[in-house]
Amino acid sequence: AIAAAVAARFSPGPLAGKRVLLTAGPTREFLDPVRFISNPSTGKMGMALAQAARELGASVTVVLGPVGSVDRSGLEVVDVVTAEEMAREVLGRVAEADVFIATAAVSDWRPELRAAQKVKKGSVDGPETLRLVRTPDVLAEASRKVSGQTRRPVLVGFAAETERVLEHAREKLERKGLDVIVANDVTAPGAGFGTDTNRVTVLTRTGAPRELQGSKDAVARGILELLPVERRPSAG
Amino acid sequence: AIAAAVAARFSPGPLAGKRVLLTAGPTREFLDPVRFISNPSTGKMGMALAQAARELGASVTVVLGPVGSVDRSGLEVVDVVTAEEMAREVLGRVAEADVFIATAAVSDWRPELRAAQKVKKGSVDGPETLRLVRTPDVLAEASRKVSGQTRRPVLVGFAAETERVLEHAREKLERKGLDVIVANDVTAPGAGFGTDTNRVTVLTRTGAPRELQGSKDAVARGILELLPVERRPSAG
Numbered sequence: 001a002i003a004a005a006v007a008a009r010f011s012p013g014p015l016a017g018k019r020v021l022l023t024a025g026p027t028r029e030f031l032d033p034v035r036f037i038s039n040p041s042t043g044k045m046g047m048a049l050a051q052a053a054r055e056l057g058a059s060v061t062v063v064l065g066p067v068g069s070v071d072r073s074g075l076e077v078v079d080v081v082t083a084e085e086m087a088r089e090v091l092g093r094v095a096e097a098d099v100f101i102a103t104a105a106v107s108d109w110r111p112e113l114r115a116a117q118k119v120k121k122g123s124v125d126g127p128e129t130l131r132l133v134r135t136p137d138v139l140a141e142a143s144r145k146v147s148g149q150t151r152r153p154v155l156v157g158f159a160a161e162t163e164r165v166l167e168h169a170r171e172k173l174e175r176k177g178l179d180v181i182v183a184n185d186v187t188a189p190g191a192g193f194g195t196d197t198n199r200v201t202v203l204t205r206t207g208a209p210r211e212l213q214g215s216k217d218a219v220a221r222g223i224l225e226l227l228p229v230e231r232r233p234s235a236g
Numbered sequence: 237a238i239a240a241a242v243a244a245r246f247s248p249g250p251l252a253g254k255r256v257l258l259t260a261g262p263t264r265e266f267l268d269p270v271r272f273i274s275n276p277s278t279g280k281m282g283m284a285l286a287q288a289a290r291e292l293g294a295s296v297t298v299v300l301g302p303v304g305s306v307d308r309s310g311l312e313v314v315d316v317v318t319a320e321e322m323a324r325e326v327l328g329r330v331a332e333a334d335v336f337i338a339t340a341a342v343s344d345w346r347p348e349l350r351a352a353q354k355v356k357k358g359s360v361d362g363p364e365t366l367r368l369v370r371t372p373d374v375l376a377e378a379s380r381k382v383s384g385q386t387r388r389p390v391l392v393g394f395a396a397e398t399e400r401v402l403e404h405a406r407e408k409l410e411r412k413g414l415d416v417i418v419a420n421d422v423t424a425p426g427a428g429f430g431t432d433t434n435r436v437t438v439l440t441r442t443g444a445p446r447e448l449q450g451s452k453d454a455v456a457r458g459i460l461e462l463l464p465v466e467r468r469p470s471a472g
Contacts, residue, residue, distance in 0.1 A: 031273075033398050034422060034429070035343070039270050040302075066276075068304035107271070109364060118398045128345060128368040162269050162354045186270060193270070 013057025020058040021097035022050050023090060023138060025065030027083045029110030032119050039105045040193035043067035046103035048220035050075050056224060063089045065104055083107050083135035094142045094153060101156040102139040110135050143177040154228055156180045162187050169203055180204050182223055202226050249293025256294040257333035258286050259326060259374060261301030263319045265346030268355050275341045276429035279303035282339035284456035286311050292460060299325045301340055319343050319371035330378045330389060335463060337392040338375040346371050379413040390464055392416045398423050405439055416440050418459055438462050
């Protein structure tokens, strides 16, 4: 890591001078002080992309949901817990970024109410219903925010799917106004949450889908090599 | 750890020959393949107790919910994900244990239905309701299971509370038929989820409450020293 840091400092690297903003990890949406809705994201793929971007010369900021210990060396890391916190931190930074890569597995819903005290088991009989409301769509809001800029960041999304993977990913690329989407079938062996390897398909607005597989580090480098790194003239 | 293992092997230790069964970590209750209800337990307090019991000479089995990397050396570890899996593994082992210590933060509710595929955001408009049903109460079921035994294991529970901590803990001790309960206020500074320190109150059926604080390792040793280690004549 020291050698990589020195290399990044003294050789320009293809991303030298670029500001990369990333989201990584899950979010947690609390029902009460001790219970939440979340997902199994460990942030590994996002942190692999962050470190790969840094090694290519970029200055990297990661807005990071709650994960175990990860390698933060050489990165600016902003820790958040909920989707709303993640949205706020991203929206305050995305306009200045050259590349925005949304790898976080943001909870789509949160409990409508968060109880101030732990709900006691005995206080509810039979089935309980939990009312859920939508959380901010961090990537779609970031895309909307920069769509009017003369030069806007390259926008990269991830689609973790369990069925009709490419179809869902292509739809998400269009709907959220992205330049690139990285699709993966989280149910495939050697892919998805908590694994050290990944197998993804990179889709752009034009051009054929490209498949990448291997360690998350190798897949991260492969994804960065496929990105257009100049800020885009706005479509709007 | 090697020195401790050697010491445990060649000197009897106060728990030599005792079988300690422990639960640790959170459980996850899935809504669909990628979303679950859980809590912030990292399993640290439970794993500290497991290692402390091993160092005192016990043979230790941990039924462990999903946590990051933990020190499993010298322990039998049974990995589980859901409350139902944890209940099954505990109920199959508790009758043979000399001590059962339930440190896991078991989810009290699970979604009534688990969707086979990831639920798409666009497929639901407005607030969504999630129907929750109760999960098995692992500790209460284990207590019931052994209550008819001539000699039953010493039963130790944990109460993670956010208010009226001792009152809630005392009520849980009685209701679940425990010998000992370890109460902690998870909202107190230096206590609770994810911290390396803890501050707890140990309550028994008789005798004054005892307070312990310090590193989770030190608190673990303190708790074990307060336990009656002979199997109990059944109250039933």
